[in-house]
Amino acid sequence: MKLLTVKNLTKSYQGQKTAIHPLSFELHQGECLGLVGESGCGKSTLARCLLRIETIDGGSIYFKNEAIERLNERQLHAYRQKMQIVLQNPSSALNPKLKIKDSLIDPYEQYRKQLSLRHFSYTSKKAFVKQLLEAVQLPESLADRYPHELSGGQRQRVTIARAISIEPELLVLDEPTASLDVISQGAILALLAELRVSLHLSYLFISHDLAAVAQMSGRILVMKEGRLVDQFHRDHLLSDERHPYTKELISIF
Numbered sequence: 001m002k003l004l005t006v007k008n009l010t011k012s013y014q015g016q017k018t019a020i021h022p023l024s025f026e027l028h029q030g031e032c033l034g035l036v037g038e039s040g041c042g043k044s045t046l047a048r049c050l051l052r053i054e055t056i057d058g059g060s061i062y063f064k065n066e067a068i069e070r071l072n073e074r075q076l077h078a079y080r081q082k083m084q085i086v087l088q089n090p091s092s093a094l095n096p097k098l099k100i101k102d103s104l105i106d107p108y109e110q111y112r113k114q115l116s117l118r119h120f121s122y123t124s125k126k127a128f129v130k131q132l133l134e135a136v137q138l139p140e141s142l143a144d145r146y147p148h149e150l151s152g153g154q155r156q157r158v159t160i161a162r163a164i165s166i167e168p169e170l171l172v173l174d175e176p177t178a179s180l181d182v183i184s185q186g187a188i189l190a191l192l193a194e195l196r197v198s199l200h201l202s203y204l205f206i207s208h209d210l211a212a213v214a215q216m217s218g219r220i221l222v223m224k225e226g227r228l229v230d231q232f233h234r235d236h237l238l239s240d241e242r243h244p245y246t247k248e249l250i251s252i253f
């Protein structure tokens with residue numbers, strides 16, 4: 001089943017060159033779709049458009065056949081429960097003044113009226129926070145700490161726990177490991193792969209790192225200067241048919 005359909009999406013910023021030229025793709029339920037491209041090619045702009053944090057200039061984005069540009073405020077709130085984003089820098093995603101347990105409970109409190117949780121259950125705040133920390137393989141003792149008292153990898157696990165707490169269907173992972181050291185990167189990728197299966201999630205995995213994208217994803221899209229220049233299954237990564245730009249990315253990974 002198609003979860004997300006993007007048709008001829010375009011986006012420009014005032015006074016800048018076009019950030020996204022007409023761009024189309026589909027993301028199917030249960031898949032991890034990779035999106036790779038160098039800095040400035042428009043990956044984060046695309047992610048922000050998908051979440052309707054940015055307005056689009058042209059084209060359409062459908063989530064399960066519903067055009068998101070037509071959603072009213074109430075429908076948009078419900079849509080954002082179904083699609084969550086995990087960003088590169090976990091420090092900016094967590095409120096430095098809130099203890100981890102309070103950051104974890106915040107999305108649940110915002111969305112509780114429309115939630116029907118299948119994987120987690122809410123009996124008490126303490127039990128809910130414990131389940132979430134367990135899901136991302138963190139000790140319960142971190143619940144009472146502040147973000148600055150955690151390592152970068154632990155903070156990223158907390159932002160992942162926050163994102164999955166309200167049981168979205170799709171996670172947009174925008175460079176989720178870019179700020180981490182190599183060991184933590186591997187551990188976060190392994191955790192994300194496990195969560196996708198156990199929570200029946202779908203991912204759009206965005207990165208400049210082709211090796212990480214190829215490890216995580218089945219299908220891979222390649223973006224260059226606001227355009228999709230190549231798309232293929234990872235089994236065909238090394239095929240001769242690849243676009244010259246994909247070959248360039250392969251040569252440097």
Ligand SMILES: Nc1ncnc2c1ncn2[C@@H]1O[C@H](COP(=O)(O)OP(=O)(O)OP(=O)(O)O)[C@@H](O)[C@H]1O
Pocket residue numbers: 013014016019037038039040041042043044045046208
């Ligand atoms: N708010 C903004 N206002 C004006 N121009 C912007 C804005 N955000 C992005 N851009 C421009 O749009 C283009 C695409 O940027 P974007 O951040 O989407 O790229 P990216 O591929 O995600 O890069 P990175 O990996 O470095 O974050 C760039 O030319 C950038 O300068």
